[in-house]
Every structure is written in structure tokens, then in C-alpha cells.
Amino acid sequence: MDDPVLEARNQVNTCLAELQTALSNYWREAGEPPSFILEAAAPALPQGALKNAKLYADRDLLMQETLMEGAIVAEVGTLNGNWAARMLEQKSPAELHLFDKTFDRVRKDVRANPVVTEHQGHSWGEISKLPDSHFDWIYLDAAHDLQSVRRDRNASIPKLKPTGILVFNDYVHWSHMLAQPYGVVVAANEMAQSGWDVVGLAITPHGYWDIAFRRSGS
Template identity: 30%
Template structure:
């Protein structure tokens, strides 16, 4: 427990128990609350590997490609993409880049090299403006609502090279931190079931906000 906290662990637990009780009653009355991901056939997982974290996943990406990152926040992971993957171009998509404060990324943006570029506004709208078969990697970490993930997937698919990959952050159905829905897993599974995409890597995270890389079959 944190000293001088205005709320105790037990108070939080009481709220959790109340939520759990309400959820049980809702589901008993035939309500559907969670956005479940459909089960995948074994063929969609064949050859997939588990990695310890998402930095290990980045180390699997061939250097020198063109990368798009949807959802940038502070730019700290953008720097990991830049340093570990050494892309020829790094395109950063975000509704608002006022939070992008990483000094190294800011310096790249201010330089004349033009290796890092920002696309401000709705990510799916801006992604559709990119050339087809342009990206080697699209890293999706934007709107985590199911509808938002689907929009980003639909916009990104024609922009990825035939040998390119899709990577999704927060591959789950529920956010333990925000106690809210996360539509990433549902959208990812639907993509794999509808189109020739399969799992290549699953990168673990300590709160199970895992990353998953998809490749074309």
C-alpha cells in the first residue's frame, strides 16, 4: 500500500467486488459484456514463437525497412523502433503529437534527414493516404476500441508489402489497468480467420498487455 494514499487497497477491492457482482448479474440475465476473441485453428499458430518482451520482437525485424507506428504517445517506443530496427523511414501516426516529448525523436524531426515523419490526425484516414505496398512493418498501438482497431487494420492492409508484417500492441480483450474493453485480440483473430494472416511471434508483457506479430501465409 502506498503511504499517505487517499484510498486504500481494501477500498479498491470493495469496488472490484461490487463490479464483479454487477457483472455476474448482468451475464446471468443474458447480457454480453466482454468482447471475446474467436478461437483460432491450429494452422494459424503453427510455427509461432513466444518471446520474453516486445523489445525481443523488434530484434526479429530486419533492419532498413519502412515502418509505420500507429499511436505514438511520448515517442519512447518510437525511439526503440528507430534504434533497434534502423528503418530507412519511420512514419508516426497519432491524433495528437503534443505528448511526443522524447528528445531523440524530437531531434530527428527537427533534423534535415527526414527519416522520421509525423502524420497528425485520424490514423486510419492518414494511413489511407500512403502509397500501396509501402510499409515493411506497421505497428498498431492506437485506438484500442474494437471499432478503432478494425479501422486501422482496414487502412493498413493495402499499404503493407507482400512480405511485410503487422504488429499489435496490447493484444488482449480487457485492460486490467483501465478496467475497460480492449478490442485488439478480437480484431486480430477476425483478421486471421478472414484473410491469409497467421501468428509469427507472441511477445509477453508483465501485465499481459502482450504484442503479437502477424505474417501472411
């Protein structure tokens, strides 16, 4: 075969078929689903934490409504800066702090924007260097394993103003494009155990949802 894309596609399909067989076998032998492929069981969100939650068709609409003009914003994990560019264009933040291990891939127009500050290094370590009660809106989208999401979450919470909003991107247990467990649902749902309510859930059609939290009563 001389088409590398077709070859790679066939390889994925072969592996998927094997995985599906293995999962069925496990379920049959163990008498229970193979939940060990997930990071951990997520605590349920109490219904009371959803009383002011709104559904959005995608993350852009969630951002439009929950991020105020001129806010102080962080994007933790920015990749090529496309989402940062969207926030700059739509909401003219007073400050946009971008966190990533590398900024080589980030768009030149984003890097040159005077409200943008780059923080290079491990996200939770870099977040913790910033002043407390500083941010209106923090968007978490760096590493997705449970330990890393918890670290980013725990570093971010004190950095938010009392009315600040914490958004978790990729609110899924399993990345269907990477066949990889994500810890985001667990880390996000744990927020409700310490006095945070859901303000929005973006059910983006590709299946990688976003969920946003604000302190109860704020």
C-alpha cells in the same frame, strides 16, 4: 483524509469490490458469465495459422527478431515516443512514420530524428493517405475499441509490402488497468480468416501481449 493518492486508491478498491459482487450476481441470476462486458466473441485462430509462430518473452524481443535493420516502419499511436525511440536505437529504420492525434507529448529527440515523419489526425484516415505496398512493419497501438482497431487494421493491410508484418499491441479482451473492453483480440484473430499467419506472440509479463501476422506463404 488528506492523501489524494490514498483516497483514489481506496475509491478504486471500493469500486472493484462492488464490480466483483455485481459480476457474481449476474452470473448467478443469468446462469452464464457476463460476457456482454466484452466487445464481441473472437474467432479462434486455426491451428494452421500458428504453424510458424514463435513465442517471445516481451515485445522488445519480438521486435528484435521480426523487424529488419533499415526497414520502413509505422507506429500507429505513439504517445510519448518511447517505443519509437527504442526502434530507432535498435533497428535504424530507413523511414519511421508516427501516427497520433497529438505530438505535443512526443520526445524531442524522436521528433528531431530525420527518418521520422509525423502524421497527425485520426489514424486510419492518415494511414490511408500513404502509398500502397510501402511498409515492412506496422505496429498498431492507437484506439483499442473494436471499430477503431478494425479501421486501423483495414487501412494498414494494403500499405504493407507482400512480406510485411502487422503487429497488434494490447492483444487482450479487457484492459485490467482501465477496466475497459478492448477489441484487439477480435480484430487480430480475424486476420487468419483472410490468409494471414501468426509469426509471433509476445507474452509480456504485465499482461498486455503483442501478436504479429504475415501473409501465409510470404
